[in-house]
Amino acid sequence: MEQRMCKCGLQAELKTSWTDNNPAMRFFHCSKDAKPCSYFEFIDPKPTLMQRNYIVKLRRERDALEAELRIKKWECNELKESEEVAWDKAGRIIVENHEMEDELKILKEEMKRLKAKCWWKNLVLCVLVMWLVVVVV
Incomplete structure (x- = not known):
């Protein structure tokens, strides 16, 4: 050139x-x-009038497609951010669930321990009730 x-x-x-x-x-x-x-x-x-009109039409279509592409990229980024937030939230829920499961195990073990500790109280209570029934009747 x-x-x-x-x-x-x-x-x-x-x-x-x-x-x-x-x-x-x-x-x-x-x-x-x-x-x-x-x-x-x-x-x-x-350019001729026909060429000029065609080029202008193509340029406008290209501009519209580029604008649509920018919107789609923005929407895609928004979805990616939403997905990241959702995965982060899901991870926190999973951790909380594991913590609650661990706490439930501890509570169940405590319940067993308390039941084992109280068996003799129940036995004494039953004996007293039977003695009252025998004495009253």
């Missing part, structure tokens, strides 16, 4: 126009950021 020099004596910058009037048309312009000169030159022939 040939190079062009602008009125400032600098190498002109090549860009592509995406306006509705000049879609996909390449042009040279001054490359200075501060106070550029007025150099401007299209290097592509002007």
Whole structure:
């Protein structure tokens, strides 16, 4: 591709126009950021009305698809974050469940110990009740 020099004596910058009037048309312009000169030159022939309309239509469809893609990526990230939160919550529930199971085992063992400790009290109570029945009758 040939190079062009602008009125400032600098190498002109090549860009592509995406306006509705000049879609996909390449042009040279001054490359200075501060106070550029007025150099401007299209290097592509002007498209026909049909070509221009088709390019504009395709650009708009592409823009719509890119916007939809950005939305889908955002939704995907939201789902990933929700999934991470759900897995974290599930992990905490599993830990709590194990802790509760351990506590239940301890309580069951304590219950057995208390029952074993109290068997003689029940025996004494039964003997007293039988003695009362015998004495009263």
